[in-house]
Each structure stands twice: as structure tokens, then as C-alpha cells.
Amino acid sequence: MAEFIKLYNENPDPRKIAQIVQVLRKGGLVIYPTDTVYGLGCDISNTKALEKIARIKGIKLAKANWSFICADLSNLSDYVKQIDSPTFKLLKRSLPGPYTFILPGNNNLPKEFKKKKTVGIRIPDNNIARALVLALGNPIVSTSIKDDDDILEYTTDPELILEKWDNLVDVVIDGGYGDNVPSTVIDVSDGEYVVVREGKGATNII
Template sequence: MAQFIKIYPENPNEKEIERIVKILKDGGLVIYPTDTVYGLGCDITNSKALEKIAKIKGIKLDKANFSFVCHDISDISGYIKQIDTSTFKILKKCLPGPYTFILPGNNNLPKEFKNKKTVGIRVPDNSIALAIVKKLGNPIVSTSIYDEDEVLEYTTDPELIFEKWQNRVDVVIDGGYGDNYASTVIDLSGDEPEVLREGKGSLDIF
């Protein structure tokens, strides 16, 4: 059964963050708050954990479109090809924030994602999520939790999330109520930016 850990976004407790990072390094799955909906994540370098998330989502790992949650823009550069100035300006303007940017991946992607030409990158404006990836030292692979029944409290109230997920993950973080709006997804891998999903992030960025 999962642990239920309360963390205050104003001042994330260092000891609790370390506890969560240890669980991630040991291949655990974590449900954590972001600046949009709660996310389900694992250590990007742990193959077994990646397989577990793909299984929960009911998809093959090599077909999965998971996001990489990074600590900042400089973290992103480890996983993407060189980007031009206009792309960099968009990233700088919007991150951290409620956006997922699709960018061309490079050869440093974990082996599970080697066949992917692009990768979705997130730098959420949430102190808990950022503290975790900073302490972990590499991104977490993430996907949002959703509920087939569309009962929205299930995806926003940490106690209800815990009730539903406690037997499938190792930790549920209570970082306060989550949002119902997913991130705005923008593909920056082509010649022109393309909006794939309009979510919480404003489109007044171009």
C-alpha cells in the first residue's frame, strides 16, 4: 500500500523530498502535484518503473507519449537536439509554466525512447515537483492521472486520489488540491509552432 505524504508547496520539506527521491531511485511510482493536474511519475532511468507506468496506462512503452518533467531549461538540453533562438525564446517565456513542448529528441534519450523522434518536455510551475526533480538529478517521466468515470474530484483531491491509487503506486503526495485543466501542448519540432491541445497555458505567447 502506498505512503501518503503531505508536503506544503510554500516550503517543501527537505526530508520528505529526500524520502520521495529514494523511492523513485528504487523504482517506485509517485503521484505528485504539478501546476495543472496531478501527475503519475517515475525515474526516467529506471526501466522497470517505466514498464509499470506503461502497464497502468494500458499501452506499450515504445508507443507511449510520456512527458519528461525537468527542473529548468538547462536540464532540457540534455535530451533534445540543438534548438534555434526563436524556440529558445518561447521556452524561456513560458517555463516554468503549464505547457508541454514537443521538441526533437537527441541520442541521450533513455533506451526505451530511442525510436522516438520527438519528446514532450514539462517544467511545471510547482515547487514540489521542481524540488523532486532537482534532488533526483534527472527528469521524471510523467503522465497525468485521469479517471474513466470523469468524476473530477478523483483527479484533484489528494485524499480521493490516494483512495483510488494506493494499491498501484508507492507514494501519493498531498500538495493541496490539483487543477482540472491539463497543460497546453505545443509542438515546436517543425517549421512552425503547432498547438496540439489547448489547456491551462495561454496561447498569447507567439
């Protein structure tokens, strides 16, 4: 049974954030709000948790293309090779925001992602998501939760999310209704800027 925890984006309760971080540190899975759709995430450094998400998604962990949710650009160099000045400026003016940027990964990537040449970095414009990452002290590996409904691809109601995911995750955060449009994905890994998926973020930033 998942815990259902209400948090407010304007001012997330630090005690509740600390409670959720304890769950993440123990290898728990958390569904949380972002500035786009709700995400399913775990501690980047917990192999068992990463494997759990891979099982739920029905994919091999080595083949997973998940985003790293960061609090800001300060820990970018932990996982990303040095990027040129125009790319950094693009990130700086677009983030926090509804974008996932695909960047060249470096040798510090967790062992589960060592074979990957690139990594998707996401800094949501959502205080709950960023507060979790800050309190955890490292990124959350994240994937968006899909719906079985053909018309509505993403579940937006936290209570319906709880109903569906109750036995699969440890915590569902109620941060209010989510969006049903995902982030815009832009590949900036090799100097060329390529829009991989049009989403909530405007594409005229590149």
C-alpha cells in the same frame, strides 16, 4: 499500500523530498502535484518503473507519449537537439508554466524512447515537482492521472487519489487540491508552432 506524504508548495520539506527520491531511485511510482493536474511519475532511468507505468496505462512502452518533467532549461540539451533562438526564447518566457513543449529528441534519450523523434518537455510552476527533479538529479517521466468520471476528467482531491491508486503506486503526495485542466501542448519540433492541445496555458504566446 502507498505512503501518503503532505508537502507544501511554498516550502517543500527537504527531508520528505529526499525520502520520496529514495523511492523513485528504487523504481517506485509517485503521484505528485504540478501547476495543472496531478501526475504519475517515475525515474527516467529506471526501465522497470517505466514498464510498470505502461502496464497501468494499458499501453506498450514503445508507444508511450509521456512528458519529461525538468527543473529548469539547463538539462534541456541532455535530451533535445539544438533548437533555434526564437524557440528557446519562447520556452524561456513560458516556463516554468502550464505548458508541455514537443521538441526534437537527440541520441541521449533513454533506450526505451530511442525510436521517438520528439520528446515532451514540461517545467511546472510547482516547487514540489521541481524539488523532486532537482534532488533526483534527472527528469521524471510523467503522465497525468485520469478519472473514470465523464464530467470531471481529472481527480483533484489527494485523498481520493490515494483511495484509487493505493495499491498501484508507492507514494501519493498531498500538495493540496490540484487543477482539473491539463497543460497546453505546443509542438515546436520542426520550426512551425502548432497547438496540439489547449489547456491551462494561454495559446497567444506563439
